[in-house]
Amino acid sequence: MRESISDRILKIYEYKGFHQYSQFAKATGLIDQTAANYIKGKQKPDSEKMEKIIRAFEEIDERWLLTGEGNMLKSETSLQSNPNKMVLSDFSDLEITEYIAQNLNRFKSFATFRIVVGLEN
Structure with missing residues (x-):
């Protein structure tokens, strides 16, 4: 199927x-x-929305996304990278703030963090 x-x-x-x-x-x-x-399969993207998805994820093979043929990733070397890797821009400011608040004690131990947030000069 x-x-x-x-x-x-x-x-x-x-x-x-x-x-x-x-x-x-x-x-x-x-x-x-x-x-x-x-994502839930309740709606199919039109060509304009497909283009947005393709532009957002450059490592994804366009042919695979459109037709299901071939591999998901453009190159096999991409498979070696961490598939769960996320960048800071993937999170909202609120999510970042909440994460820092929940892990504040751990962050305080990092010298660089202490300087950046003004805990040390």
Whole structure:
């Protein structure tokens, strides 16, 4: 049985290590609910939205995303990188602030962090 476009979008979502539809939406420039609908299979993206997804994830093979043929990643070397790697821009300021607040004691032990946040000169 051939994968649907929603199945492939879900694979990208999982590959990127996203845990919230809003993370996928932010990365692609889509509205949160639209991204959720694509991932859940409730809606299929039109060509404009597919282009946004393709531009957002340059390591994803366009042919695979559009047709399901070939490999998800453009090159095999990409498979060696951490599929759960995330960058700071994947998170909102609130998510970052909450994470720091929850892990403040751990962060205080890092000398660089102490200087950056003004705990030391």
